[in-house]
Amino acid sequence: MKKLLTTICALVPLIGTVKAQEFTPTQIQQVKQVTELALDSDLSWQLLESLTSEVGPRLPGSENDKKAVEWAKQQFEQLGFDKVWLEPATFPNWRRYRESGTIITPSKQPLHLTALGNSIGTPKEGLTAPVVMFETLDELIAAPKGSLENKIAFVNYRMNRHIDGNGYGPAVRARNTGAIEAAKKGAIAYMMRSVSTSHHRFAHTGNSRYKDGVSKIPNTAIANPDADQIERLLNAGHAVSVNINLQTEDLGEGTSYNVIAEITGSDAPQQYVLIGGHLDSWDLGTGALDDGAGVALTMAAATHIKQIARPKRSIRVVLFAAEELGLWGAKAYFKQHADKLDNIVAAAESDFGADVVYGFESSVSANSLPVVRAIAEQLAPLDIKYVRANNAHGGPDLIPLRQATNAPIFALHQDGTDYFDYHHTADDTLDKVDPDKLKQNTAAYAVFAMMAANAKTTLTGKNP
Template identity: 50%
Template sequence: MNKTSFLFIIFFTLNFFAVVAEGASETSKPQSETEVVASLRDKALNSHLAFDILESLTTEVGARMAGTPQDALAVKWGVEKLKSLGFDKVWTEPVTFDTWIRKEEYAAIVSPYQHEIKITALGFSVPTPEQGIEAEVVHFKSIEDLSQSPKDSAKGKIVFISRKMERFRDGKGYGPAVKARSNGAVEAAKKGAVAVVIRSIGTDSHRLPHTGMMRYKEGVNKVPAAAMSNPDADLLTRIFARKKTVKMKLQINSHAGPKYTSQNVIGEMTGSEFTNEKVVIGGHLDSWDLGTGAVDDGAGVAITMAAAKIIGDSKQRPKRTIRVVLWANEEQGLVGAKAYAKRHKDDLENHITGAESDFGAGKIYAFASRVAEDNLAVVKKMAKLMKPLGIEYVDNEAGPGPDLIPMYELGMSVFSLRQDGTDYFDLHHTADDTLDKVKPENLAQNVAAYVVFAYLAANSEQKISR
């Protein structure tokens, strides 16, 4: 080999390795924040993880009413699932509360026509006498009509409240209608009633009654309370239209149980810089006992667990920690949420913001914030990256999800990722709340939105605040 050829080979070899090194440098160059989040968003959108988590919860645990053996099983499931997903820290925090035990329940119209009707006792209802109650029924179109009626308007009678719930995408029909469930027993007792049966607080036409919590008031007689299915409420209303006296038989054996200690289940994906500061996401782990709690709130549990998992698997983790909280006993009065706020009130400054998924499994169509004005730059980033998901930014007047209310009241900032709840109250608190109602592609879109929100909030240049 001559000298010229040798020099050419050396030159070629050095240039080759320089090009390779330059290419390697280009491929290893860190992505921008926008590129990272867009990539994670698209990964989430094509992921089946949330549905797989929800399938596991509804199949391996199912209904998980607070204080039942299934509640304990759900806590065990939550801890094991978070660990199996690779969360850096997983722990539980105790939540103690009174319990209620559902037993047999039966109702029938005995005159002027005979019909067995489908009812469910409302949460924490007292039982009827063992032989049941048979009495005349008095009809009120709303709880407002009942409360404004004369003092003895229901003396010795069973009160029936027939107000229908209106259907809206944002669920705004729930608030006005649910007053009958929450306060119907108290108002009926004030008028001398022996029981109250309401039209179910739901928008479906199935013969499946909706359960849910009701409250008694100190100093007011406690009367049994139940909800009947919407078709049966229609039937009863038609009978009243015939101007005949109506009698009903009602039998409820449900009763209060002992105190019980459940757990808030918590998992974290640790931040890369400010590890003590966290963005809180999650859903409530408990459900009512009639269905398997797929949309209320297994979906929220699965969505937020999957979102944190996808962020945690990123090579470029956000600066702050993502904390997933699976709250205990939301259904019976935000019990786990209140315990969490009490336990963490002195760490409020490190809870920089949060969002809860607790409105079913429909697609997210909008989001809102409740943050200080100087945090709106990061909100603008969120809006840009959520737009391809079909999500629009609404305003800076967001309210908290139910389990974040106690932390919000202490001063934590919040976001609201608003799901389409058009059909949510067809299933809410019924035996029809099962996995087959959930579309995997809708869950994936929710996960993608939570990835965008949680990553950008956790990676914000400044702490998000109110």
């Protein structure tokens, strides 16, 4: 036992020395300075206010999407980034024009609904049919073939509320493939409870898919109170029929642009930390939470780093295009840079609203963990806890990166308890963002990006 204690005591100063070697005292002081600057600055709020007010909603391929690309390019240039450029991304160009719904029987009542992304339209007069309710997508899948002929399939799955949004994945299955499964059973339209934790009477949109060889049918989500109303009527024994009217259009292939800006590193400029969000949004609100906040705070975080000191490695802010319609900007970016993905020393995306960052998690190799712990120590004063699982997934636009390589991925976990009250609705507007919480997010990304760029050890991903 005495020998063991002697060994441990001998290792303690060594561990401290290894940790200290990752960052110099000057670098740690710069981290504290960038934290103070970000917490005191209104830059992230100013950028978000400008994007959501002067541009507004940014559906991929729309005129506002084009304005957003130009807005981002000009903002990066005015903020003094060393390099600013655009990279094209193509995507299926879809438009929503008009939409409405009505419960026809047992009594006429308005139905608050919205077309899901990529949905085909109905005839101009809409379509009317009886509703058949299913509690889950799996129940719909299990329905007999032909059992929904000339009917509307309705999946009434309820999403649970949680700080990390873990109810989203199970709920979104019904949004992604519900119309496919309904059409297989003969349905003429598909309707679902919104993927939402809200009790407000807003319908939540989101992307959906069709499948070759399966008939395309109109695809819609209804507000949760309206889903409750239909459920009550059906449970009371009433035959419920509804009219759905969706006027949409498939415009073929569209083109938008990833907007990219870089602060060039002083020592290893070819290596870079990637941070960012997606520039596009749905057309119902102004995209403040999804994902204007992520755009603004990562732009501001990189700017604040530049204001304090030039990092050793480059910091690249990528504002991805056409995320809402299927990660098209991200797919294009990581395909174009496929032969140089090893240059990414850390990657994190902000795409979960604007509530506080409460946790910091990595997905890195074992020899990178001392750097991660050092970053976590500097994030702690922001009330951010270190999540030691080392299993971070990052944001949606990092999915193609994770699929292509074992890059070092990071998650700055935001409180998502209320996020899905507003997600993909007309209620996603600037007033839902707390400026002080946005500053905390900005500071967290500034600390993370600065330290990942300056660490003596080059961060690497987990072994496959």
